[in-house]
Amino acid sequence: MPLIVQKYGGTSVADADRIIGVARRIADAKIGGKSVVAVVSAMGDSTDELIRLAHTVSTSPDARELDLLLSTGELVSSTLLTMALKTLGYDAISLSGPQAGIRTDTMYGRARIDSIDPSRVQKELKAGHIVVVAGFQGISDNQDITTLGRGGSDTTAVALAAALGAERCEIYTDVDGIYTADPRIVPEARKLDEIGYQEMLELASYGAKMHPRSIELGSVFNVPIYVASSFGDAPGTTIHGDPDGSQMENRIKVTGIALNTNVAKITVRSVPDQPGVAAALFEPLAKVGISVDTIVQNTSSDRTTDISFTVSRTDLPQAESEVKLVMNELGTSSIVTDATLATVSVVGSGMQNTPGYASRMFRVLADGRINIDMITTSEIRISCIIQEGQAQEAVRLLHRDFQLDKGD
Amino acid sequence: MPLIVQKYGGTSVADADRIIGVARRIADAKIGGKSVVAVVSAMGDSTDELIRLAHTVSTSPDARELDLLLSTGELVSSTLLTMALKTLGYDAISLSGPQAGIRTDTMYGRARIDSIDPSRVQKELKAGHIVVVAGFQGISDNQDITTLGRGGSDTTAVALAAALGAERCEIYTDVDGIYTADPRIVPEARKLDEIGYQEMLELASYGAKMHPRSIELGSVFNVPIYVASSFGDAPGTTIHGDPDGSQMENRIKVTGIALNTNVAKITVRSVPDQPGVAAALFEPLAKVGISVDTIVQNTSSDRTTDISFTVSRTDLPQAESEVKLVMNELGTSSIVTDATLATVSVVGSGMQNTPGYASRMFRVLADGRINIDMITTSEIRISCIIQEGQAQEAVRLLHRDFQLDKGD
Numbered sequence: 001m002p003l004i005v006q007k008y009g010g011t012s013v014a015d016a017d018r019i020i021g022v023a024r025r026i027a028d029a030k031i032g033g034k035s036v037v038a039v040v041s042a043m044g045d046s047t048d049e050l051i052r053l054a055h056t057v058s059t060s061p062d063a064r065e066l067d068l069l070l071s072t073g074e075l076v077s078s079t080l081l082t083m084a085l086k087t088l089g090y091d092a093i094s095l096s097g098p099q100a101g102i103r104t105d106t107m108y109g110r111a112r113i114d115s116i117d118p119s120r121v122q123k124e125l126k127a128g129h130i131v132v133v134a135g136f137q138g139i140s141d142n143q144d145i146t147t148l149g150r151g152g153s154d155t156t157a158v159a160l161a162a163a164l165g166a167e168r169c170e171i172y173t174d175v176d177g178i179y180t181a182d183p184r185i186v187p188e189a190r191k192l193d194e195i196g197y198q199e200m201l202e203l204a205s206y207g208a209k210m211h212p213r214s215i216e217l218g219s220v221f222n223v224p225i226y227v228a229s230s231f232g233d234a235p236g237t238t239i240h241g242d243p244d245g246s247q248m249e250n251r252i253k254v255t256g257i258a259l260n261t262n263v264a265k266i267t268v269r270s271v272p273d274q275p276g277v278a279a280a281l282f283e284p285l286a287k288v289g290i291s292v293d294t295i296v297q298n299t300s301s302d303r304t305t306d307i308s309f310t311v312s313r314t315d316l317p318q319a320e321s322e323v324k325l326v327m328n329e330l331g332t333s334s335i336v337t338d339a340t341l342a343t344v345s346v347v348g349s350g351m352q353n354t355p356g357y358a359s360r361m362f363r364v365l366a367d368g369r370i371n372i373d374m375i376t377t378s379e380i381r382i383s384c385i386i387q388e389g390q391a392q393e394a395v396r397l398l399h400r401d402f403q404l405d406k407g408d
Numbered sequence: 409m410p411l412i413v414q415k416y417g418g419t420s421v422a423d424a425d426r427i428i429g430v431a432r433r434i435a436d437a438k439i440g441g442k443s444v445v446a447v448v449s450a451m452g453d454s455t456d457e458l459i460r461l462a463h464t465v466s467t468s469p470d471a472r473e474l475d476l477l478l479s480t481g482e483l484v485s486s487t488l489l490t491m492a493l494k495t496l497g498y499d500a501i502s503l504s505g506p507q508a509g510i511r512t513d514t515m516y517g518r519a520r521i522d523s524i525d526p527s528r529v530q531k532e533l534k535a536g537h538i539v540v541v542a543g544f545q546g547i548s549d550n551q552d553i554t555t556l557g558r559g560g561s562d563t564t565a566v567a568l569a570a571a572l573g574a575e576r577c578e579i580y581t582d583v584d585g586i587y588t589a590d591p592r593i594v595p596e597a598r599k600l601d602e603i604g605y606q607e608m609l610e611l612a613s614y615g616a617k618m619h620p621r622s623i624e625l626g627s628v629f630n631v632p633i634y635v636a637s638s639f640g641d642a643p644g645t646t647i648h649g650d651p652d653g654s655q656m657e658n659r660i661k662v663t664g665i666a667l668n669t670n671v672a673k674i675t676v677r678s679v680p681d682q683p684g685v686a687a688a689l690f691e692p693l694a695k696v697g698i699s700v701d702t703i704v705q706n707t708s709s710d711r712t713t714d715i716s717f718t719v720s721r722t723d724l725p726q727a728e729s730e731v732k733l734v735m736n737e738l739g740t741s742s743i744v745t746d747a748t749l750a751t752v753s754v755v756g757s758g759m760q761n762t763p764g765y766a767s768r769m770f771r772v773l774a775d776g777r778i779n780i781d782m783i784t785t786s787e788i789r790i791s792c793i794i795q796e797g798q799a800q801e802a803v804r805l806l807h808r809d810f811q812l813d814k815g816d
Contacts, residue, residue: 015464016461016464016465019465020465023465050484053424053484053488054487054488054491056423056424056488057424057427057428057431057488057489057491057492057495058491058492058494058495059495060495061491062490062491062494064501065487065488065490065491065494065501065502066487066491068483068486068487068502068504069483069484069487069488069491071483072480072483072484075476075477075479075480075483076458076461076477076480078476079462079473079474079476079477080461080462080464080465080473080477081465082470082473083462083465083466083469083470083473083474083477084465084466086466086470086473087465087466087467087468093472093473094473094476096476096553099551099552120551143507143528144507145504
């Protein structure tokens with residue numbers, strides 16, 4: 001029997017009625033002749049409530065304890081969904097992350113999956129059960145519970161799909177697919193039927209609602225990921241390998257515009273321009289698991305340099321204190337931060353080796369009187385870091401100029 | 409370093425302030441030179457809330473799923489308590505029931521502990537940690553989460569104390585010790601400094617607030633159990649082996665009066681008086697884990713018999729439907745139930761081999777115009793099943809007549 005993995009986000013299981021609705025949706029897949037593994041997030045904003053609860057007893061809750069605490073949110077939703085399935089008359093069983101064989105490292109709060117032992121899931125599938133797995137969690141080698149951090153349940157779902165050889169992984173969420181831009185900002189934004197892993201990765205990394213981790217996993221293990229709404233039956237978007245390959249040169253050049261407002265910049269001023277400085281600055285950040293995005297270094301005339309880099313706004317306080325610890329070593333005493341920035345990105349695999357996209361983007365922004373703070377590019381993406389207050393206007397201008405409402 | 413196990417009930421950890429208070433209390437024991445293992449119940453009435461939640465998605469929630477769901481309550485309280493301890497500056501770590509090595513059978517909702525593998529707890533104690541264990545839960549041989557049912561966290565605590573060779577197990581709760589009778593019913597009731605396992609077992613089995621399971625375990629493994637309030641510093645009651653032994657014949661005869669209002673009676677009428685009837689009746693009840701207490705059988709003249717027995721009022725619906733399934737086999741069609749009963753018991757190891765206590769009890773009840781429905785006795789207990797409406801008056805009359813306010 002073909003196997004699919006379905007993932008349901010927190011809003012999809014926010015209350016009893018929605019849980020019963022999700023159970024019916026899973027049942028439909030089962031009736032349609034599929035084996036189903038369902039991965040669920042915690043109900044509604046229950047994870048935030050648990051974090052709030054932790055802060056009532058501790059100003060900085062211990063990371064290991066917080067993970068064990070947060071893991072209960074997904075146990076609640078997965079057991080409730082399983083009860084609902086059984087009440088509808090379907091054989092189902094819930095498994096915690098550890099029971100589902102999700103082995104991780106010990107980086108609490110942002111653990112990464114080391115491996116999956118799918119034997120228990122396979123055993124339950126063989127017995128004809130619908131298997132409901134608590135997302136977002138795993139177990140470390142020392143038998144401690146870990147959580148996977150942002151996008152964790154999506155990652156659980158795609159990793160399980162890969163380990164089980166599922167035909168695809170379906171992500172049901174509160175958006176009904178991937179759009180050329182956020183439809184709340186650009187009303188004429190268009191839903192895409194399909195998109196390549198790399199394009200989606202760029203879009204997700206630069207603001208689309210999905211977290212890049214699961215897309216990266218899907219790309220590595222070649223698991224097609226279908227993103228759709230859990231509330232309606234409107235067709236969603238399939239993320240898979242090179243969907244436009246057949247269209248050769250005529251394929252669309254720009255796929256979408258991404259906006260990320262979770263951006264903060266740190267500038268370390270007047271650092272001596274000598275080898276080892278970048279390592280001394282960024283190694284401590286890597287050690288505590290903070291991702292650094294854009295890095296810009298400007299050497300000035302007096303043999304010192306300014307180094308600017310961006311991090312998630314949520315990581316800014318920790319990043320700042322880590323940097324301050326090494327400022328002596330760096331030979332500087334000046335650090336400036338800015339938490340009012342946003343990244344606007346134009347993404348499209350068709351842009352590769354095709355000149356002119358970057359200059360067109362800069363022209364659109366300039367015509368809109370939008371100042372560019374930093375620039376960063378990849379093979380298939382051009383990103384500009386601008387003031388957050390101008391970001392929505394920038395997305396609208398770019399969407400119009402690249403004619404993304406027109407379709408292919 | 410001497411080891412103690414402390415258990416804190418749901419009301420003791422009902423909110424952040426109380427959790428921090430419990431953390432201070434644990435810290436005091438640590439400062440006093442003890443190694444501490446703390447076992448906690450779920451916060452306040454959160455277990456009831458989870459049960460309510462389960463019933464929003466299913467009229468009869470699957471037992472396995474319900475156990476996994478309920479186990480989250482103790483994970484929440486144990487991680488929060490650990491965070492509070494760390495915030496106070498103590499090394500602490502929380503362990504789930506499975507992590508603490510609590511192995512059980514698979515009787516979901518009322519699992520029994522098969523064995524304890526204390527290696528992880530010992531490792532953490534050796535490292536100087538205060539170990540906080542989620543009570544009420546364990547893991548079966550097939551790696552599924554189970555809960556221990558009523559009195560589960562007390563059982564976890566005493567079983568851990570036994571497995572770890574703790575010097576004693578302290579149960580902190582919302583009562584401040586064991587009384588000669590419920591002080592809400594008998595204002596002159598007296599708190600006992602100490603009581604023997606067997607007496608306490610009888611008191612607990614017949615209505616005192618503790619569940620008999622943990623006392624039985626304490627008795628078997630000779631773990632002294634100290635019961636006290638988690639809110640004050642008033643001395644509590646120590647339950648241990650033969651505390652009155654030194655006083656020889658002069659020891660107090662009656663220790664306390666117990667009242668149990670969770671009593672229901674089932675009478676199966678006109679059953680043929682032949683071998684195998686009792687087995688046919690009680691085997692199915694045992695199979696589903698329903699404890700039968702008092703059993704009375706009256707043979708009448710026409711070679712049929714009435715069999716009456718009592719069960720917990722909460723077990724009555726299930727017990728009734730189990731009995732109805734075997735009524736044909738029993739050759740009867742008549743079954744009567746009564747859920748308005750209570751058991752009043754006089755308990756005291758000094759009563760052994762001393763005649764006259766039973767007749768004195770019956771006389772006190774008769775003088776109070778209280779009708780006795782059934783009678784059951786053990787070596788150190790006499791119980792009368794009476795109408796619930798007269799039960800409190802019966803306790804007061806017996807407490808006065810046996811002069812329990814006088815002390816020893």
